[in-house]
Amino acid sequence: MIKKEVIATNKAPIPVGPYSQAIRAGSFIFVAGQGPIDPRTRQIIGNTIEEQTEVTLNNIKAILEEAGSSMENVIKVTVYLSNIEDFDAMNRVYSKFFRENPPARTTIQAKLWKNILIEIDAIAVIPDK
Secondary structure (H helix, E strand, C coil): CCCEEEECCCCCCCCCCCCCCEEEECCEEEEEEECCECCCCCCECCCCHHHHHHHHHHHHHHHHHHCCCCHHHEEEEEEEECCHHHHHHHHHHHHHHCCCCCCEEEEEECCCHHHCCEEEEEEEECCCC
16 A cells, blocks of 8 residues: 655745645655645735746646655646636746656646636656665
8 A cells, every 4th residue: 555645844934724735655655736825925926827827837846856756757747827817927937847858747727726727736756766
């Protein structure tokens, strides 16, 4: 049986409900949907999709680093946009975090918590040592 380990860091927003920031199961890390929330103030940061995308991806990066992984080890991402018309602007920021060998990705439009513009979840692996 694969052991389930909760991943938590104060460098990313604490959960606002009954879920974990991430779960490690074997060599996989499943990062819960993250948004543009400041980990210290718990306030939404940014008024544009570009600003919110950057904050969201930095939150994911902090969680992955806490789990012993990195953005280079992300294998699947789901991006939720409140407005699909923001796709190109989001993509410009997103591409800075995944320069080479980007992960598989699905992008959909959805109604998001507190009217944030973006939410992203991710699956990553822990690299072999």
